[in-house]
Amino acid sequence: MPNSPSHAAITATGLRKSFGDHSVLDGIDFHVPEGTIFSLLGPNGAGKTTVVRILSTLLRPDGGEARVGGHDVAREPDAVRAAIGVTGQFSAVDDLLTGEENMILMADLHHLGRREGRRRAADLLARFDLVEAAKQRPATYSGGMRRRLDLAMGLVGNPRIVFLDEPTTGLDPRSRRTMWRIVRDLVAGGVTIFLTTQYLEEADQLADRVALLDRGRLVAEGTPGELKRRVPGGHVRLAFADADALETAVRTLDGAARDDDALTLRVPTDGSVGSLKAVLDRLDDRSLAVDGLSLHTPDLDDVFLALTGRPDSGKVELR
Amino acid sequence: MNFLTLWANDSATMLRRNLRHIRRYPSLTLLLVGTPVVILLLFVYVFGGTLGAGLGGVSGGRAAYVDYVAPGIILLTVAGAVQGTAITVAMDTADGIIARFRSMAISRASVLTGHVLSSMIQCMLSVAIVVVVALLVGFRPTTGPAEWVGAIGIIAMVAWALTWLTVALGLVTKSVEAASNLPQPLILLPFFGSGFVPTDSMPTGLRWFAEYQPFTPIVETLRGLLLGTAIGDSALLSVAWCAAITLIGFVWARALYDRDLVR
């Protein structure tokens, strides 16, 4: 395709979208190389779903340009649709059909032919651990099963680019891990994944690149490692039995931040064993008993705090 | 694959899906057929004796009224059956499956075509059942097979027009509940026309409305075809009304389907 580097699966330039006079996206740029996982991270109402809807041709942007699989979403929507699989934030399964019938419906719409369609449906149902549930309607499914069916339906057409809008919201830790495994398997097969999430850990675990969406703009973009490096958030957290111990510790350790309510102390460290030992040795010199200790490497929570001036995401309602 | 084969293939897939829905959700069909049957029995056995006497014909009475009311009941069945369309379309939107279809490289028209075709089938089957019940309670059409074919054609034409209209109504509403309420006035129209009593028995304002609303010429045409009463320009008016409703419903439904998805 002209003017789109062949290695970019998705590019967005200056995307803008408002609903009425409420501006949701205010000029968004990013690109996603083929075969990688890109994660869009943001609190409720940040505009994640709006981005997914624009990229999957469900919504027209007010301004800017987006190319998916080498095609412009506004001018060649059908070419884009042929390249993508979408699993939206809200499930999109047919509740009156069984799991298997849902899959075969997708196969028919991809014109796979009867035999190939059935084969592919059975294949995916097995891969997503839905064989036993295949003959039942999704109404009887658990949240995790429903999500898996939803995702499996989006994969029937063998898409090269897959959109997942908050794929693990509401899933228990085990189902979440299953979903992560599925995502990793897809990427291993060369698929490009565009994933939105409210969970910092999830982006950290899965994504090659992460972008932080906040109030209609991308406030940061990079690998999880790069983002963490921008934020000096590593520290040891020491818990003490009483206020006296805390008081002594504060005088002993330089640059520590105290929390009188929790009786804890945050001591900055680079996370190395040496620096940790130095801290403990100084406490030992004073014969100070430490109740508990935890090592905290900077995570995306810290990134969020540093870049937006507000604590994380999931807990903040912006609506 | 060219545009037409794609459309035909995908519409067939959608039709299969919708027919499966009809089988899986029999209570809806039961309601759609049950309502006109109950109204038929009510009007024939409860009101029929009196209303039939009021028709002023030679035979009079209940037997005459069955014949008079049957075409109205048939149209009532059509008007009721297409409510099912609005409900199923709204259910698809609520399920989010419409959003999924729209993000796939399928024939865009096929989603709506599938709904229209399955709704037509459901509607014609409902009409067939209601006609059988009407025959059982004494409906005696007097005309030949050619007129029957014409009558079926008129019924199909009305069903086609109203189905497109209710597809649009199903798309425009925000919930399944609203979708089942919005087409409700359609059910009342046969009553405020010549479906149940002659319009000249009505007060002036209502009579004026009854004479100019679409169901009146349609009922008159159907009555003419089945019972040999005068049709006059009713047939032409019926075709014109149906063409207009189809056009409005089609254009509206397409526009609604193509607009940005809200949910």
Ligand SMILES: Nc1ncnc2c1ncn2[C@@H]1O[C@H](COP(=O)(O)OP(=O)(O)OP(=O)(O)O)[C@@H](O)[C@H]1O
């Ligand atoms: N169709 C619409 N009409 C009006 N406002 C809308 C519409 N869709 C989204 N919005 C608004 O746009 C903003 C962004 O919504 P969006 O769904 O993209 O956020 P999100 O990041 O996906 O949030 P969540 O984490 O809750 O899913 C919100 O303030 C929302 O109220």
Ligand SMILES: [Mg+2]
């Ligand atoms: Mg969202």
